[in-house]
Amino acid sequence: MQPKYLYIHTIGCQMNVYDSEQMAMALAPLGYVPALSAGDADLVIVNTCSVRSKAEQKAFSLLGRLAEAKRRRPDLMVAVGGCVAQQEGGRILKRAPHVDLIFGTRSIYRLAELVRRVESGRRPIVDLEMGDRPVELTGGEETADGRSVSRFVTIMRGCDNFCAYCVVPHVRGPETSRSPEAILSEIETRVAAGASEVVLLGQNVNSYGAKEGLCTFPQLLERVNAVPGLARLRFTTSHPKDLTDDLIHAFARLEKLCPHIHLPVQSGSNHVLERMNRRYSREHYLDKVAKLRDSCPGIAITSDMIVGFPGETPADFEATLDLVREVHFDGLFAFTYSDRPNAPSSLFSEKVSPRERSERLQALLELQDGITLARNRALEGSVQEVLIEGFSKRQASGSRPQQGQPQWTGRSPGNKVVNFGCRAGSEAGRLIHAGYRVSIRIEKGLAHSLWGVLEESQTVAGRPRQEVGHAA
Numbered sequence: 276m277q278p279k280y281l282y283i284h285t286i287g288c289q290m291n292v293y294d295s296e297q298m299a300m301a302l303a304p305l306g307y308v309p310a311l312s313a314g315d316a317d318l319v320i321v322n323t324c325s326v327r328s329k330a331e332q333k334a335f336s337l338l339g340r341l342a343e344a345k346r347r348r349p350d351l352m353v354a355v356g357g358c359v360a361q362q363e364g365g366r367i368l369k370r371a372p373h374v375d376l377i378f379g380t381r382s383i384y385r386l387a388e389l390v391r392r393v394e395s396g397r398r399p400i401v402d403l404e405m406g407d408r409p410v411e412l413t414g415g416e417e418t419a420d421g422r423s424v425s426r427f428v429t430i431m432r433g434c435d436n437f438c439a440y441c442v443v444p445h446v447r448g449p450e451t452s453r454s455p456e457a458i459l460s461e462i463e464t465r466v467a468a469g470a471s472e473v474v475l476l477g478q479n480v481n482s483y484g485a486k487e488g489l490c491t492f493p494q495l496l497e498r499v500n501a502v503p504g505l506a507r508l509r510f511t512t513s514h515p516k517d518l519t520d521d522l523i524h525a526f527a528r529l530e531k532l533c534p535h536i537h538l539p540v541q542s543g544s545n546h547v548l549e550r551m552n553r554r555y556s557r558e559h560y561l562d563k564v565a566k567l568r569d570s571c572p573g574i575a576i577t578s579d580m581i582v583g584f585p586g587e588t589p590a591d592f593e594a595t596l597d598l599v600r601e602v603h604f605d606g607l608f609a610f611t612y613s614d615r616p617n618a619p620s621s622l623f624s625e626k627v628s629p630r631e632r633s634e635r636l637q638a639l640l641e642l643q644d645g646i647t648l649a650r651n652r653a654l655e656g657s658v659q660e661v662l663i664e665g666f667s668k669r670q671a672s673g674s675r676p677q678q679g680q681p682q683w684t685g686r687s688p689g690n691k692v693v694n695f696g697c698r699a700g701s702e703a704g705r706l707i708h709a710g711y712r713v714s715i716r717i718e719k720g721l722a723h724s725l726w727g728v729l730e731e732s733q734t735v736a737g738r739p740r741q742e743v744g745h746a747a
Contacts, residue, residue: 281307282316286333287324289511290476291357293427294383295322298356301386313344318352318390323359325442328613334359338371345373352393354378356386361446362616365401379403380447381432405448424664424710425472425507425686426465430458430495434478435486436514438541439552439620440581440612443478452477452484455495462502471662471710472507473499480510481517493521500529506712507662509690511537516555518563526571534571535605535690538563539579543598544591547584550623557598564602575605575689582639583612583632585623592635599642605650605689607643611636644722651691651720658716658730659693661685665709667694683707692724693717698731 281302285295298320299309310316321337324330334355341353354376355367361379368374375393378386382402389402431452434443462473475495477483483492490498499508508531513522515538526532538560542548545556567574580599582592599607611632614621627635667684682696695715707713707729715727 277306278308279306279317280310280315281318281320282310282313283320283322284313284337285322286337287322287326287330287357289427289474290429290478291322291324293429293476294357294380295320296427297383298322298386301383302390305387305390313341316351318354319344320354320356323355323357325358325362325446325615327610328615331359335370338367338374342371342373352376352390354390354393356380356383358442358446361403362442364403368399368401375399377401377403379405381405424470424662425474426470427474427476428458428461428465429453429476430480431477431483435482436479436554437552437619439550439623440584440615440618442615442618445617447478450478450482450486452487452489455484455490455498458495459498459502462499462505466502466504469710471505471712472509473505475499475508475510477510478512479514479517481513481519481522491521493519493525496522496525496529496532500531505531507688508532509535513538515540515560515563516553520566523563523566523570526567526574533688533690534573535575535577535688536567537577537579538567540598540602541579541581542584542587542591543595544587545594547587547591547595550586551581551584551620557594561598561601573689575691576602577606577608577690578602578604580607580609580639581612582609582635583627585612585620585627586625587612587627596639596642599639599646603646603650604643605691606647607639609636609639609643648720648722651722651725653720654691654717654725655720656717658714659687659689659691659725659727660712661687661693661695661715661727663707663709663711663713669694685713687725693727694724695727695729697729 281299283295283298285291307318313319319341321334323334338355345351345353352375353373355374356378358380360367360377364377367377375397376389378389379402382389382404385402389400392400431450433448433450435450437444465473480492483495484490496508513536518538526534540560541551541553543557548556564576567576580595582595612627663683663685665684667682669682682694684692684694687693693715714730716730717725717727719726
């Protein structure tokens with residue numbers, strides 16, 4: 276079969292990264308292999324996100340650039356998938372008439388059939404069918420991202436929470452969980468292919484299996500923890516209202532579960548949380564944080580925050596700053612509020628002005644930057660086990676620090692980026708590879724990462740995922 280070239284441009288969250296892998300897998304039987312760029316491709320898929328307006332704007336900007344490529348190469352196929360596709364459907368053709376295929380968030384398992392139809396008829400196709408049943412994804416094969424030592428595995432799709440600002444329930448449908456057997460089979464295949472770490476994905480992993488009567492999420496974690504050859508286990512995202520004591524205690528009893536949790540709070544004001552329909556209070560959230568740190572001292576806690584939600588007063592925003600000071604997050608993903616289609620808050624009055632939203636975001640980020648730096652500096656002198664992902668960006672760019680010694684990058688159990696090198700004259704750097712776990716003594720805590728040096732007297736754990744060699 277003559278190979279055809281596929282390029283997938285992924286916009287947005289980790290769920291979209293996983294979905295892009297599934298798209299590549301679905302099209303492999305048709306002879307599609309990964310292309311290095313859109314210019315080399317026979318089929319370009321734009322996998323979109325509509326959670327924030329900026330991500331949606333990026334998608335349409337890219338589609339605009341692809342229009343010129345389509346004019347030069349009329350045989351080029353352009354497809355749009357993901358949340359914007361589900362949200363806008365055929366309306367995309369009014370802004371981008373050169374698009375050949377629009378497919379929704381639950382159409383991935385029909386993608387091969389849809390592409391065949393486009394290849395034969397060259398007519399625009401729109402498939403937004405959601406269905407009301409869980410669609411099992413095959414998973415388990417290496418794709419364009421197959422060299423990664425850490426792999427995403429989706430355990431559930433959709434969401435039933437209907438937060439006032441969020442489009443996810445509208446574009447990804449109701450919550451459905453995969454069977455634990457399918458999840459474990461995919462993880463075992465990933466590990467056999469060389470993955471050292473898996474990250475379990477879901478809009479709210481804490482409610483995994485509840486609707487279907489499957490095992491609970493903590494029980495699923497126990498089963499994944501027992502997979503031979505797996506070194507590390509992570510998950511995202513957790514809704515605070517469903518964070519149980521059993522899950523909290525899992526951080527203490529499961530040796531492969533990394534001491535890090537992403538626990539979105541969104542606001543520190545009970546008034547705003549109620550308007551957001553988050554269904555927990557500030558006090559409830561702080562109680563969960565206290566229990567996490569009691570069960571697993573040193574656990575890294577990161578969060579999401581929305582500033583300028585409709586009706587947020589200066590006092591509400593000050594409550595958010597106060598919560599950040601009290602919790603001392605390791606990191607924070609913060610955004611200004613923007614109206615999204617179908618989200619109830621788009622109809623709310625008392626909108627905060629763009630200028631005020633921007634000023635509040637800047638104040639929040641400045642506060643958190645100082646806290647993150649302090650928490651990183653507190654790790655100076657400690658020894659962290661780091662799962663090596665490859666050469667650091669500085670090394671890959673051609674910079675040769677540390678008298679020619681290679682620089683590597685990886686993550687600590689607390690999910691902090693650690694860049695490291697070896698002592699001058701050391702040969703240890705020639706013996707390690709991506710996929711190994713090594714002990715790194717942290718010498719400097721930086722704003723967004725840690726810098727350290729490989730401990731000389733240690734036993735390297737793990738196995739190489741790929742031959743990365745020594746930089747020339």
